[in-house]
Amino acid sequence: MKRSLLDYTLRIRIPIVIFIAVATFATTYFVSRAERDGVGYAPAQPIAFSHKLHAGTMRIDCQYCHTGASASAHATVPPVATCMNCHTVARKNQPEIIKLTKYYEEGTALPWKRIHRVPDYAYFNHSVHVNKGIDCAHCHGQVENMDVVQQVSQFTMGACLDCHRNAHAKMPELKNIKKGPENCAACHR
Ligand code: HEC
Numbered sequence: 001m002k003r004s005l006l007d008y009t010l011r012i013r014i015p016i017v018i019f020i021a022v023a024t025f026a027t028t029y030f031v032s033r034a035e036r037d038g039v040g041y042a043p044a045q046p047i048a049f050s051h052k053l054h055a056g057t058m059r060i061d062c063q064y065c066h067t068g069a070s071a072s073a074h075a076t077v078p079p080v081a082t083c084m085n086c087h088t089v090a091r092k093n094q095p096e097i098i099k100l101t102k103y104y105e106e107g108t109a110l111p112w113k114r115i116h117r118v119p120d121y122a123y124f125n126h127s128v129h130v131n132k133g134i135d136c137a138h139c140h141g142q143v144e145n146m147d148v149v150q151q152v153s154q155f156t157m158g159a160c161l162d163c164h165r166n167a168h169a170k171m172p173e174l175k176n177i178k179k180g181p182e183n184c185a186a187c188h189r
């Protein structure tokens with residue numbers, strides 16, 4: 001009696017428990033991958049602003065709007081006032097621009113959904129990359145072809161280090177850059 005119970009546990013129950021544990025882990029791992037890495041994340045925004053139209057067709061410079069990119073850690077998203085440089089006139093009778101104007105007149109910031117983010121315990125700085133000539137596209141893809149911005153590359157520690165180690169191979173157009181740092185304290189201050 002005792003022997004067959006042990007046998008049953010060893011041959012049937014343990015394998016089943018292990019199988020369920022592995023299957024659950026694997027499913028959760030794959031299902032949550034986009035959310036964890038952020039790749040593919042493209043939330044709907046409060047105003048249907050198109051980069052393809054503004055940065056692509058109209059060729060407005062990225063830093064006309066993202067003024068922080070070469071000056072600080074954060075690239076920053078422009079205030080409504082930047083949009084109103086043009087939209088007090090351009091398309092002012094279109095529904096989306098009427099909505100935009102309302103935010104401007106009420107003095108409320110647009111609740112844009114944040115797309116890219118590294119955790120607070122890691123230090124990232126735009127200006128140290130952008131001022132070395134590293135193009136936005138190396139990290140953000142071809143934003144000028146996107147109607148809705150989405151994250152295209154991983155911002156995991158592995159991804160940062162992959163570029164830091166292979167900076168010259170990845171960006172042969174930049175002759176005067178150093179490799180990026182690999183010591184922990186550079187990114188965990
Ligand atoms: C006319 C102003 C304007 C221009 C020009 C512009 N952007 Fe933006 N950008 C915005 C606004 C507004 C948002 C927030 C709404 C959104 O995500 O679409 C944004 C969002 C982004 C984001 C996502 C930010 C986040 O939440 O993580 C990236 C990346 C970005 N822009 C890169 C670029 C690049 C690269 C260029 C040039 C090729 C560019 N932008 C040109 C206004 C602009």
Ligand code: HEC
Pocket residue numbers: 047048049050053054060065078080082083084085086087090091094095096097100
């Ligand atoms: C340099 C001038 C300029 C700036 C700055 C600018 N826009 Fe525009 N935008 C235009 C022009 C011109 C059009 C119309 C282009 C066309 O349809 O040919 C347009 C079109 C649009 C449309 C589509 C309107 C429609 O026809 O339904 C939206 C929405 C919009 N802009 C939002 C924004 C937002 C939000 C910002 C600020 C983050 C912004 N724009 C900044 C010039 C600008």
Ligand code: HEC
Pocket residue numbers: 062063066069073074075076077116117118119124126129130134135136137138139140155
């Ligand atoms: C070396 C990689 C890299 C380059 C180059 C880069 N970015 Fe980013 N970008 C990031 C990372 C990482 C984040 C998330 C930062 C965070 O959470 O603090 C981010 C976030 C952003 C954001 C939203 C948050 C913020 O910092 O305001 C915008 C907007 C943005 N980038 C625009 C740009 C533009 C425009 C350029 C080119 C002028 C550019 N980025 C170049 C990696 C890069």
Ligand code: HEC
Pocket residue numbers: 118119122155156157158160161164181182183184185186187188
């Ligand atoms: C080039 C920048 C960079 C360097 C250098 C770096 N890290 Fe990180 N690290 C990050 C970023 C970004 C994250 C957050 C994203 C993630 O979780 O992958 C992170 C996350 C972590 C985490 C959280 C756990 C995890 O993997 O999610 C630990 C622990 C860590 N780093 C330890 C270290 C140690 C130890 C070193 C030195 C051997 C180091 N890091 C060097 C950028 C860096």
Ligand code: HEC
Pocket residue numbers: 118122123124125128129132134138139155156159160161163164167170176177178179180181186187
């Ligand atoms: C596309 C390549 C690329 C990616 C991706 C990248 N970096 Fe870098 N980073 C560089 C290069 C190249 C340098 C060194 C530039 C120089 O000094 O010439 C650098 C420098 C740095 C520095 C040193 C700044 C200083 O004060 O000297 C930090 C910190 C840093 N990166 C953090 C990060 C983090 C965190 C990530 C990921 C979220 C990241 N980087 C992703 C290429 C990259």
